[in-house]
Amino acid sequence: xxxxxxxxxxxxxxxxxxxxxxxxxxxxxxxxxxxxxxxxxxxxxxxxxxxxxxxxxxxxxxxxxxxxxxxxxxxxxxxxxxxxxxxxxxxxxxxxxxxxxxxxxxxxxxxxxxxxxxxxxxxxxxxxxxxxxxxxxxxxxxxxxxxxxxxxxxxxxxxxxxxxxxxxxxxxxxxxxxxxxxxxxxxxxxxxxxxxxxxxxxxxxxxxxxxxxxxxxxxxxxxxxxxxxxxxxxxxxxxxxxxxxxxxxxxxxxxxxxxxxxxxxxxxxxxxxxxxxxxxxxxxxxxxxxxxxxxxxxxxxxxxxxxxxxxxxxxxxxxxxxxxxxxxxxxxxxxxxxxxxxxxxxxxxxxxxxxxxxxxxxxxxxxxxxxxxxxxxxxxxxxxxxxxxxxxxxxxxxxxxxxxxxxxxxxxxxxxxxxxxxxxxxxx
Amino acid sequence: xxxxxxxxxxxxxxxxxxxxxxxxxxxxxxxxxxxxxxxxxxxxxxxxxxxxxxxxxxxxxxxxxxxxxxxxxxxxxxxxxxxxxxxxxxxxxxxxxxxxxxxxxxxxxxxxxxxxxxxxxxxxxxxxxxxxxxxxxxxxxxxxxxxxxxxxxxxxxxxxxxxxxxxxxxxxxxxxxxxxxxxxxxxxxxxxxxxxxxxxxxxxxxxxxxxxxxxxxxxxxxxxxxxxxxxxxxxxxxxxxxxxxxxxxxxxxxxxxxxxxxxxxxxxxxxxxxxxxxxxxxxxxxxxxxxxxxxxxxxxxxxxxxxxxxxxxxxxxxxxxxxxxxxxxxxxxxxxxxxxxxxxxxxxxxxxxxxxxxxxxxxxxxxxxxxxxxxxxxxxxxxxxxxxxxxxxxxxxxxxxxxxxxxxxxxxxxxxxxxxxxxxxxxx
Numbered sequence: 001x002x003x004x005x006x007x008x009x010x011x012x013x014x015x016x017x018x019x020x021x022x023x024x025x026x027x028x029x030x031x032x033x034x035x036x037x038x039x040x041x042x043x044x045x046x047x048x049x050x051x052x053x054x055x056x057x058x059x060x061x062x063x064x065x066x067x068x069x070x071x072x073x074x075x076x077x078x079x080x081x082x083x084x085x086x087x088x089x090x091x092x093x094x095x096x097x098x099x100x101x102x103x104x105x106x107x108x109x110x111x112x113x114x115x116x117x118x119x120x121x122x123x124x125x126x127x128x129x130x131x132x133x134x135x136x137x138x139x140x141x142x143x144x145x146x147x148x149x150x151x152x153x154x155x156x157x158x159x160x161x162x163x164x165x166x167x168x169x170x171x172x173x174x175x176x177x178x179x180x181x182x183x184x185x186x187x188x189x190x191x192x193x194x195x196x197x198x199x200x201x202x203x204x205x206x207x208x209x210x211x212x213x214x215x216x217x218x219x220x221x222x223x224x225x226x227x228x229x230x231x232x233x234x235x236x237x238x239x240x241x242x243x244x245x246x247x248x249x250x251x252x253x254x255x256x257x258x259x260x261x262x263x264x265x266x267x268x269x270x271x272x273x274x275x276x277x278x279x280x281x282x283x284x285x286x287x288x289x290x291x292x293x294x295x296x297x298x299x300x301x302x303x304x305x306x307x308x309x310x311x312x313x314x315x316x317x318x319x320x321x322x323x324x325x326x327x328x329x330x331x332x333x334x335x336x337x338x339x340x341x342x343x344x345x346x347x348x349x350x351x352x353x354x355x356x357x358x359x360x361x362x363x364x365x366x367x368x369x370x371x372x373x374x375x376x377x378x379x380x381x382x383x384x385x386x387x388x389x390x391x392x393x394x395x396x397x398x399x400x401x402x403x404x405x406x407x408x409x410x411x412x413x414x415x416x417x418x419x420x421x422x423x424x425x426x427x428x
Numbered sequence: 429x430x431x432x433x434x435x436x437x438x439x440x441x442x443x444x445x446x447x448x449x450x451x452x453x454x455x456x457x458x459x460x461x462x463x464x465x466x467x468x469x470x471x472x473x474x475x476x477x478x479x480x481x482x483x484x485x486x487x488x489x490x491x492x493x494x495x496x497x498x499x500x501x502x503x504x505x506x507x508x509x510x511x512x513x514x515x516x517x518x519x520x521x522x523x524x525x526x527x528x529x530x531x532x533x534x535x536x537x538x539x540x541x542x543x544x545x546x547x548x549x550x551x552x553x554x555x556x557x558x559x560x561x562x563x564x565x566x567x568x569x570x571x572x573x574x575x576x577x578x579x580x581x582x583x584x585x586x587x588x589x590x591x592x593x594x595x596x597x598x599x600x601x602x603x604x605x606x607x608x609x610x611x612x613x614x615x616x617x618x619x620x621x622x623x624x625x626x627x628x629x630x631x632x633x634x635x636x637x638x639x640x641x642x643x644x645x646x647x648x649x650x651x652x653x654x655x656x657x658x659x660x661x662x663x664x665x666x667x668x669x670x671x672x673x674x675x676x677x678x679x680x681x682x683x684x685x686x687x688x689x690x691x692x693x694x695x696x697x698x699x700x701x702x703x704x705x706x707x708x709x710x711x712x713x714x715x716x717x718x719x720x721x722x723x724x725x726x727x728x729x730x731x732x733x734x735x736x737x738x739x740x741x742x743x744x745x746x747x748x749x750x751x752x753x754x755x756x757x758x759x760x761x762x763x764x765x766x767x768x769x770x771x772x773x774x775x776x777x778x779x780x781x782x783x784x785x786x787x788x789x790x791x792x793x794x795x796x797x798x799x800x801x802x803x804x805x806x807x808x809x810x811x812x813x814x815x816x817x818x819x820x821x822x823x824x825x826x827x828x829x830x831x832x833x834x835x836x837x838x839x840x841x842x843x844x845x846x847x848x849x850x851x852x853x854x855x856x
Contacts, residue, residue: 013464015455016636016647018448022469027443036441037476041450041467048465189541192500199501208472209500210439211580219439274709274730280721281704281712284730288708291784291817293732299740300730302702302712308727311769312740341739356719386534387559388582389719 001034001172002060007041008049008067008077009151021066021156032165033174033227034062044068049080057084057142062168064160067151069134071113077148081139082121089119092126095135102133127163129155136163174227177234180253181218183245184398188216194244202237204230213387214395215257218245247411258286258293261401264408265296265346272404273342274300275313275334275349277325278368283350283397298342303334313337324363326351328380331369332425335380339373346407347373348400352383354392368396372403379403379413382421429462429600430488435469436477436495436505437579449494449584460593461600462490472496477508485512485570490596492588495579497562499541505576509567510549517547520554523563530561555591557583564591602655605662608681609646611673612826616644622672630665632658641815642823643685646673675839686714686721689829692836693724693774700832701770702728703741703762703777705753706796711778711825726770731762741765752791754779756808759797760853763808767801774835775801776828780811782820796824800831807831807841810849 005025011017019041026036037060042048049068056063068077082089096118103110117134120126127136127147132155138147147164149156183191188211195218199205208219220238224230242249251260265272274283274297284300287293301312306325309315315333323329331349339347352368359365364384371380381403385395406413413422433453439445447469454464465488470476477496484491496505510517524546531538545562548554555564555575560583566575575592577584611619616639623646627633636647648666652658670677679688693700702711702725712728715721729740734753737743743761751757759777767775780796787793792812799808809831813823834841841850 007467012451013454013467014458015451015453015464016638018446018451019467020446023440023443023446025443026441030442036443037471039435039441039447039467039469043465187536189499189539192541193539206438206502208438208502209498210445211498213580219444276709276712278716279713280716280725281702281709281728281730282716284704284709284732285707285713288706288710288730288732289818289821291782293708297708298733299736300709300728300732301740302709302716302728302730304712304716304722304728305726308770312727312729342736354719384534386530390717391582393717 001062001168002037003029003034003062003064004056004060005029005036005039006052006056006063006065007039007151008044008065009041010043010045010074012041012067013043021151021153024153024157025064025066025160028160028165029064029168032169033172033176034168044074044076046076046080046083049076050084053081053084053141053146057144060144063141063144063146064164065146065148066156069117069136069148069150071111071117071134078119078121078137081124081146081148085121085123085139085141087122090122091115092118092120092124092135095120095126095128098128098135099133127159129159130162131155131158175225175230176221176223177227177230178222179220179234179238181220181238181241181245181249182251182253182255182257183216183218183248184214184250184257184402185248186216186245191216191218191245195241198237198241202233204233205237213391214398247406247409250405256290257398257401259290261405261408262287262290262293262296264405268345268408270296270345270408271298271342272296273298273338273344273347275338275347276300276302277304277309277334277349277351278354279350279393279397279400280304282393283348283400286397286401298344299338301338301341309334313341326353326363326367326369328369328371328382328423331371331380332373332378335371335373335378345374346404348404349373350396350400352392352396354389356389366392368392368399370396370400370403372400372407374407376426378425380423380425381413429490429596430465431457431462431490431492432484432488433457433464433467434480434484434491434493435467435579436472436493437469438471438473438502440469440495441471449579449581452581452585453492453494453588456588456593457492457596459606460597461602461604462596472502472504474504474508474511477504478512481509481512481569481574485572488572491569491572491574492592493574493576494584497545497564497576497578499539499545499562506547506549506565509552509574509576513549513551513567513569515550518550519543520546520548520552520563523548523554523556526556526563527561555587557587558590559583559586603653603658604649604651605655605658606650607648607662607666609648609666609669609673609677610679610681610683610685611644611646611676612642612678612685612830613676614644614673619644619646619673623669626665626669630661632661633665641819642826675834675837678833684718685826685829687718689833689836690715690718690721690724692833696773696836698724698773698836699726699770700724701726701766701772701775703766703775704728704730705732705737705762705777705779706782707778707821707825707828708732710821711776711828714825714829726772727766729766729769737762741769754781754791754795754797756797756799756810756851759799760801760806760808763799763801763806773802774832776832777801778824778828780820780824782817784817794820796820796827798824798828798831800828800835802835804854806853808851808853809841
């Protein structure tokens, strides 16, 4: 079943509003087993809407449209559908009654503008709106079934769930399954390289990639005779992909990186302390965005000034004078100081130059030292990240969290794209 | 000038990713004076892309396309454009050299997949990518000029700004001007209420609102005989709007909230310390996302555990036992402790319940105490925020930063939507 998602609204074509409706509908339709072949977005402009509807009629099996059903003068969808079909608008009495009740429930009388929302193209099937005023409706348009929904996301979603999903599901035999593997530590091209030949070896497999810096997500999409077969094969292919990608895979679709790191700590019963300079609290913010993180995070020290490095973490002024704040020595002293202060199992520290200013020949912008201190040793690594200030900070935070993940899961810390020039200092 | 925005990516048609690129491009193009007539989004499917390009050729003046230019096997845009034009792909040597340098800067050799990104349709004009690897390109497609850009937002934006905006601007007669006022502290409906009647009083004015929680942005869009007249009138209307909205306006479009707070501190030569519990580093991350923030931010203490509140900030165990960590007393002690530790002019603290767990009858989820300590006094306010964990934390961070802004700019701290139940404690 081929579906087209049509969005109607000048606020969309002018770029004033992000079109989350098309995304939500596409996700729902894909999960039901439909193929969303296209999104189109056009302005609130009656001749343009009519032209679009006439052009689309019969090109797909189903059209799901949102927007332009409200009470204001720029809501033109119903009139446009009527024009495209060559029929009149008629007041749909049950909808009119529902609108009147909705106004009354708020202690107001229905306005003429409110009543307009009950005017549907002749022959349309009304789709009741359980959470708002404007009803949706369904019409046959050439060879397609076309659904028209309001643009307010919660109203659109409620009507889709109540009236559309149940109409479409019996007609869709789900034949696909998708698994997402999330990776960190390999560049996108290397991830692709490692999965070369997978699509040729497995019939019905599509492998997709999404770089969401600094993560790379691998999407394993399998089509088979039915949903169960597709799922079984997707599971087996995902296992093969995990072997090829190794411990750079940190989780599947719903697994946020910081949550995975937190689970790793929880599995060992370990606690964590943070010492941040260039990231200024970003690592703490990522860790504590996970509900329940107080189980393992004890404290963080944002030591932005040299004085704070000394007063909060006991980094000696001699060390700062001799090596500077952006140095392996300072990173090690920060991590060990944080571990001492918190009396935690692990502590991770970051000190570097996020830019755009502050770089030098020997320590260019993007240089970050990251150290992880545990009971047995302190590991320190020098990084050089590309990108702007935000990206340098985000990549640094990920490397720091990855060191924590690898320590807690007993994974090797190797020289990789993100982790280079590793030094290990055994604790005396 | 009619423009169509074409987005290419199966992650979009499957609803895995919200299409913010189409929105961003539409906003930029509208501001340049172009008319964005349609967005279309299709999957990474070569026959489909070729068909779409052939259908669109000549239907609009300009096509701006994003996606499908990366190094992986599902990146099919260049090959599709070549097929639609009936030309071959050719390696563009300057782009190949730029890609090689980019790999080398990261200490890696260019891979074959990397080199593929330099293959452009014969006759295409390369558009250099100043912040990433894959170049964009421009071709003539029937009667249209078509631009193809990578899908990574920052790369797409950088290429648009450097190579496209300047190409299009001279062809567009600008007759509009837009000013964005950014506000914090009033709900959207109250912002609208305060600007009621503006559109009726000023010909050619459209006032738009965008709630980007917790900020509300007001867009003053003026159309006049030419761009200069529109700008002059927009400036004057913006002044009037600022009067109506008062000190809830913190800046214009490019003014990030944390940057405005930083400028306020800099203007007074004041330093800042942070003491964060429920926000876990978020305030620090916002403050230090601004380049040069080391001029005023000295340190932050992320005191997630009670032990850390005592060891880092000197909050007494008696106080924690008597009032709990989520209390006015604790917030005051945290702020005063941070100011003492840092020897700073100001310190701000936050302690609360971000949820989803941890709430109680007297301290429900969303309860946050926020205190600001200065040489003369400590102000503390109890908030109750709606929304999920992320939203509670973000709103709390904004109130904390707003207290700093108001202190530095000598603005009144009043009871408002966001700042309630204010207590002032003079320093003894």
